[in-house]
Amino acid sequence: MAFKVGLLGLGTVGTGTAQILLNPQGRHPLLQEIEIHRVGVRSLDKSREVKLPPELITTDLESIVSDPAVDIVVEVMGGLEPARSLILKAIAHGKHIVTANKAAIARYGAEIFTAAEEAGVYVLLEAAVGGGIPVIQPLKQSLGANRIKSITGIVNGTTNYILTRMQTEGGEFGDILADAQKLGYAEADPTADVDGLDAADKIAILASLAFAGRIKLPEVYCEGIRQVSAADIAYAQKLGFTIKLLAVAQREDKALTADNPESETLQVRVHPTMVPQTHPLASINGVYNAILVEGEPIGQVMFFGPGAGSGPTASAVISDILNLAAVLKTGQETHRLHPLLSCIHQHYCAIAPISELVTRFYARFLTNDRPGVIGSLGTCFGKHKVSLESIVQIGFRDNLAEIVVVTHDVREGNFRQALDEIRTLEAVDSIPSILRVL
Numbered sequence: 001m002a003f004k005v006g007l008l009g010l011g012t013v014g015t016g017t018a019q020i021l022l023n024p025q026g027r028h029p030l031l032q033e034i035e036i037h038r039v040g041v042r043s044l045d046k047s048r049e050v051k052l053p054p055e056l057i058t059t060d061l062e063s064i065v066s067d068p069a070v071d072i073v074v075e076v077m078g079g080l081e082p083a084r085s086l087i088l089k090a091i092a093h094g095k096h097i098v099t100a101n102k103a104a105i106a107r108y109g110a111e112i113f114t115a116a117e118e119a120g121v122y123v124l125l126e127a128a129v130g131g132g133i134p135v136i137q138p139l140k141q142s143l144g145a146n147r148i149k150s151i152t153g154i155v156n157g158t159t160n161y162i163l164t165r166m167q168t169e170g171g172e173f174g175d176i177l178a179d180a181q182k183l184g185y186a187e188a189d190p191t192a193d194v195d196g197l198d199a200a201d202k203i204a205i206l207a208s209l210a211f212a213g214r215i216k217l218p219e220v221y222c223e224g225i226r227q228v229s230a231a232d233i234a235y236a237q238k239l240g241f242t243i244k245l246l247a248v249a250q251r252e253d254k255a256l257t258a259d260n261p262e263s264e265t266l267q268v269r270v271h272p273t274m275v276p277q278t279h280p281l282a283s284i285n286g287v288y289n290a291i292l293v294e295g296e297p298i299g300q301v302m303f304f305g306p307g308a309g310s311g312p313t314a315s316a317v318i319s320d321i322l323n324l325a326a327v328l329k330t331g332q333e334t335h336r337l338h339p340l341l342s343c344i345h346q347h348y349c350a351i352a353p354i355s356e357l358v359t360r361f362y363a364r365f366l367t368n369d370r371p372g373v374i375g376s377l378g379t380c381f382g383k384h385k386v387s388l389e390s391i392v393q394i395g396f397r398d399n400l401a402e403i404v405v406v407t408h409d410v411r412e413g414n415f416r417q418a419l420d421e422i423r424t425l426e427a428v429d430s431i432p433s434i435l436r437v438l
């Protein structure tokens, strides 16, 4: 008996998925039992890179999600609507779901997983984070013994590509973004990538799995890379750091009480970060992604690979399809979901505000070149309990003295208060950059 897939979308990921399903030889034998039943697209006139019988392709996506013959709906159309409604409709018709749509899951995950739980179907999303990198299943299964302490990832290929080129070529953000757009590495509207929103969607999903609770997306702190300048990249390099857009989810360093494990808070955030050049994430370059998971007792484990692309993302989609085919093949009853495949947590994780974060900072100041400026900066920081690792005048820019400060671990709220006071000092012209240090 063949398992029937209804594919919503035949773009980059849909095409890669169809190509694997049409060419199963030499892959997992179960793939030979999976068949593309119908494919939904927006336009029937487009030429396609994959050869499918024309009668399979339709613009009526509603008819796919309600087709009684379809076992698994694979949503690779993207966007919020109609993707959300189609997923919910498919669930209501008892279909299992595979999706690559981090944006929809990060926003409507609660609604979608509640509906799936009630209907006794699975929603699998390996391709939603890290493209081809298997990280969702390891978090659900292979790392199940661990108490996860943190997840730190480079999960957006576009920004990593831009930052890597800024570092190797010394160019400014705007110029390299424009070139990346020309070369097809950045979208015409790059907002979701360069403002960190895509990474925020992904870390919300990873945090939800790692810490077994739902995440409210608006509580994820998010800062993109538009403000990162060639000067900061160069100073970072001199100080032994590389600037990366990191997505981080970590438990606050508090003892967990066994009677109330939900009382803990998490930090979930996306921002450009100075990463020590010796850190494993510092060497992840170009469009590659990597996700470093720290757990007890395993220690650190890093997942690395292609974070996007037709073939790699389809590889992740197919792994979910295979898991579902295996469940269907072994005849597991619906309404009794396999606990290592499903996502059944209902409570929301408490997320601490960014002001509570304890981290090191790098800040660059432009000041008038007069005696005592470094002293007054030091005094302001001291007043707000910000202890400094180093404070140096590194040169001149536009007739202003350029001073770089690196702090020890400080509470972000205290650091921001010190900066507010520093901004009022007459000698201070501006603070062109503030970066957290890993």
Ligand SMILES: NC(=O)c1ccc[n+]([C@@H]2O[C@H](COP(=O)([O-])OP(=O)(O)OC[C@H]3O[C@@H](n4cnc5c(N)ncnc54)[C@H](OP(=O)(O)O)[C@@H]3O)[C@@H](O)[C@H]2O)c1
Pocket (backbone or CB within 6 Å): 008, 009, 010, 011, 012, 013, 014, 040, 041, 042, 043, 044, 046, 059, 061, 075, 076, 077, 078, 079, 081, 082, 100, 101, 102, 103, 127, 128, 131, 307, 308, 309, 310, 313
């Ligand atoms: N591209 C990647 O490398 C990658 C990596 C990881 C995750 N993802 C995720 O995978 C999903 C798909 O991405 P993609 O890059 O494959 O997108 P894409 O190339 O733009 O393809 C989207 C497909 O969906 C169809 N579609 C979109 N809206 C539709 C609508 N309203 N009605 C009917 N058909 C519609 C399009 O039809 P037409 O072909 O007729 O226009 C197209 O075939 C997204 O959620 C994305 O975030 C992508």
